[in-house]
Amino acid sequence: MTGPRKTTSLRLLGALVAAAALGVLWLLSGHGEGQRPPEESPGNATIAAPEDHSASEAAEKRGESMIGGRSSHLLGRLHDVAASLASNDNPDRSLGMLSELRADIESMDPESVSLAFRRFLESGVDAPTCLRLAAGTDGTLDAWPTLRVFILDRLPSVDPEAGLELSLRVMEVMTSPDEYAIALRNLAWSDLDGDLRGELIQRLDRMFSRADWVAQSSPGLLEAIDAAVLLPEDEGVGVALRITALGNSTVNQPLTRAAMMALDRIVERNPALLVDWEPGECLQPEQRASLMSRIDPSEAEQLPVFSDYLAGLANERELAVFSRLFPNGNQLQGNRLFSASLPTVSIERRREKDVRILDAIRDLEFSAGSPAAVALQQIRERLEAGIKTSNGE
Amino acid sequence: MFDRFQGRSARWLVALALLPALATARVYYSKPQLANVSTGLFESKVNGYWYRGSGVVARDSRLIFSCAHVFFDSGVWATDYLFHRQWHAQAYPVRSKGVTPRGFHYFTSYSDAAATVGDESNRAFASDFTVFYGNPSFGPAMPVWPDGGLAVRSQRSKQIVGYPSDIDFTGAAGFCFQHSTGAFNYGAYRILGAYHEFDDVSTGPGNSGGPVFVRDDRGEEKLAGVLVSGWNRLAGVRTLDLASHTISGYALGLQDKTRSFANTNRSLLSDGSYVSKAVTVSGFEGTLSSLRLNLSATTANRGALDVYLRSPSGKIRWIMKRSADSRDNVTIRGMDLSGSFSGTNPNGVWRLFLRDAAGGGRCYFDNCALVVSAL
Numbered sequence: 001m002t003g004p005r006k007t008t009s010l011r012l013l014g015a016l017v018a019a020a021a022l023g024v025l026w027l028l029s030g031h032g033e034g035q036r037p038p039e040e041s042p043g044n045a046t047i048a049a050p051e052d053h054s055a056s057e058a059a060e061k062r063g064e065s066m067i068g069g070r071s072s073h074l075l076g077r078l079h080d081v082a083a084s085l086a087s088n089d090n091p092d093r094s095l096g097m098l099s100e101l102r103a104d105i106e107s108m109d110p111e112s113v114s115l116a117f118r119r120f121l122e123s124g125v126d127a128p129t130c131l132r133l134a135a136g137t138d139g140t141l142d143a144w145p146t147l148r149v150f151i152l153d154r155l156p157s158v159d160p161e162a163g164l165e166l167s168l169r170v171m172e173v174m175t176s177p178d179e180y181a182i183a184l185r186n187l188a189w190s191d192l193d194g195d196l197r198g199e200l201i202q203r204l205d206r207m208f209s210r211a212d213w214v215a216q217s218s219p220g221l222l223e224a225i226d227a228a229v230l231l232p233e234d235e236g237v238g239v240a241l242r243i244t245a246l247g248n249s250t251v252n253q254p255l256t257r258a259a260m261m262a263l264d265r266i267v268e269r270n271p272a273l274l275v276d277w278e279p280g281e282c283l284q285p286e287q288r289a290s291l292m293s294r295i296d297p298s299e300a301e302q303l304p305v306f307s308d309y310l311a312g313l314a315n316e317r318e319l320a321v322f323s324r325l326f327p328n329g330n331q332l333q334g335n336r337l338f339s340a341s342l343p344t345v346s347i348e349r350r351r352e353k354d355v356r357i358l359d360a361i362r363d364l365e366f367s368a369g370s371p372a373a374v375a376l377q378q379i380r381e382r383l384e385a386g387i388k389t390s391n392g393e
Numbered sequence: 394m395f396d397r398f399q400g401r402s403a404r405w406l407v408a409l410a411l412l413p414a415l416a417t418a419r420v421y422y423s424k425p426q427l428a429n430v431s432t433g434l435f436e437s438k439v440n441g442y443w444y445r446g447s448g449v450v451a452r453d454s455r456l457i458f459s460c461a462h463v464f465f466d467s468g469v470w471a472t473d474y475l476f477h478r479q480w481h482a483q484a485y486p487v488r489s490k491g492v493t494p495r496g497f498h499y500f501t502s503y504s505d506a507a508a509t510v511g512d513e514s515n516r517a518f519a520s521d522f523t524v525f526y527g528n529p530s531f532g533p534a535m536p537v538w539p540d541g542g543l544a545v546r547s548q549r550s551k552q553i554v555g556y557p558s559d560i561d562f563t564g565a566a567g568f569c570f571q572h573s574t575g576a577f578n579y580g581a582y583r584i585l586g587a588y589h590e591f592d593d594v595s596t597g598p599g600n601s602g603g604p605v606f607v608r609d610d611r612g613e614e615k616l617a618g619v620l621v622s623g624w625n626r627l628a629g630v631r632t633l634d635l636a637s638h639t640i641s642g643y644a645l646g647l648q649d650k651t652r653s654f655a656n657t658n659r660s661l662l663s664d665g666s667y668v669s670k671a672v673t674v675s676g677f678e679g680t681l682s683s684l685r686l687n688l689s690a691t692t693a694n695r696g697a698l699d700v701y702l703r704s705p706s707g708k709i710r711w712i713m714k715r716s717a718d719s720r721d722n723v724t725i726r727g728m729d730l731s732g733s734f735s736g737t738n739p740n741g742v743w744r745l746f747l748r749d750a751a752g753g754g755r756c757y758f759d760n761c762a763l764v765v766s767a768l
Contacts, residue, residue, distance in 0.1 A: 092582075092584065095584075111666075132504070134504075134585060136586070136706060137680065137706060137738055138706055138708040138734055140706045140708055142586050143585055156709050157703055160701055160709050160711070189708070189709055189710070192713075219507055220504075222503045222504040223502065226503060253467055254504070254507040256467050257467055257468055258503040258504065260465075260468020260469075261465070261468070261501075261503055262503075264468070284467075284469075286469040287467070287468045290468060290469050290470045321470075324472035325470055325472050328470065328496070329495050330464075330470055330496045330497050330498070331498045332499055332501065333498055333501075333636070334500050334502050334520065335736070336503075336736075340735040340736055343643055346643060346644060347455055347527075347528065349646075350496065350526075351495075386495060386528055390528030390529070
């Protein structure tokens, strides 16, 4: 085996040099290339002579000027980070810079951070990071493709109202699908009692009306499909079906996969949706089989749907997938921008459900030798074998 | 392409957009030793094609850990998955001898498939992780590290095991022998989340899902992660973490523990500015499954209050917003916030932000509590 990474000491040296260079740049700030805003110093803030105002008003203004000072300092740093990112092509280095920025911001007062963030976003300056957008454990991001996406991601945690306000502006101008995805998430976070649900649907539809964004299928756009899972079920199914159809028709595999993930997660939550469901030609046969494999015939209203579906299956590929997959015991888990995952079903609960389903389909009959009869027999045998094994037989 | 021994078509379970595998071995080598009896060859049928990879029985005899790059291809679930534990032969195993899991829990992101080409392709499927489960016993289970990332970043002894179809990207065929990198002790680099990379080690395409073992202080090998990507002299590993511990724990039927964490420091709410009340949560080994809020505030006009909760990682959830409700005092008992925060790491400092937005009154935060359920 060869030894450890040879570039470790070089990386450390490089980091030290970069840190020193940033320090020099900070000291010399104000002589840049015009991207940085004019500096604000506490001396420029409006502070009236104490005898002209009450003591509390004077203290308030001194407080504002302190916020202004700290905010200016952070704003300067944001512009420095932008410059560093723009000249950097190493994603690990970008991640390090932004992770450090994130940690430092958490120890600062929210008002200063909010002000600096807002001013930076309004400046229009941005920088790529060489990172893909990556969702973290509760919808916050673990990686950001640009500095603006980083700021949009972090702003609600320091100032939710400013986060919503700026997110609405971002969604109006529609310059970046990744920015739009995080702005949409911020809108969802601002919803208290469903009052913003209608706007969320409209904004999601607008996102997918952009043919260029859909063709590009950036990570942000794909992660935003998760919003469909947050919507009322019928609306969510409709949105996800439309996107799936779009992906199928344009042979956009990442788009199709993401949309089908959303559909699967919606149907898993409520298989009864399949009772009145008519996907039409939106789905390919195997996709339809994958979704229908979630149906639960142990529920009275779903048994006839199971029976009719099996009886009416004419497509061989669809029949093959369904007969091997049903009843679907798989679950999708992961980090999502909008929705929470269902808890993992235990092995024991899965077995109990298999027993109930086997009981429910035991007396079903189809014409002898028909594809439906053959498929039903395969399903029964597989369930029986699995249950016997779990019983130790 | 075809496996030359059985005429069975095979596609490689790789992270790199299905690299074409070499049909003919140019180098013959002596048969390696079987490295681990809990590790096995994995096969699955997706969209009519068979794929192969690796997996390991770990934590419990009813669980197999692997990854599943293509088990949900274009929205179609894979069927016919077969696990052949400790298979070690030149030829493919007989399919009828394989064990079929009941199902699997697939941890993945919506955007995983978007990274299979281009510069980011070696980090495609970086979050990819799967726990297969079944009724039968799959075999002896390897113990697991609760924090696989810490283990792989350490200088402890490690090895990566599995079934590469092409040894170390050399062109030499791996056939269906189980291979090992042999022991090495240098640490991995954390790239993002649970995704790590080792320099100077590789196993070869086809070994996705191959277990990464790390020895503990007693010399016992434990599973720290699974191989999810690779290149010449580079191995990408998805390490075990809170999420994998939760998925596998719930699959085994483990029950949550529920604890309450409170802040009882009564304080006056400033007019217009938010006051932050911290609640420190600790002691959980899994992701959050349930969160309920209790809150008491004294006020002559509850409609003047803005209140939101922020998780340790920064997600916010509104509790109350300024309204026309002019009743006094706030008493919230058991407000269910699970939908907003389930899946989160519960450990850390949660903050409740409150302000008297209308001003002019005397509004007090009395106390709050978070009732948290997780493994």
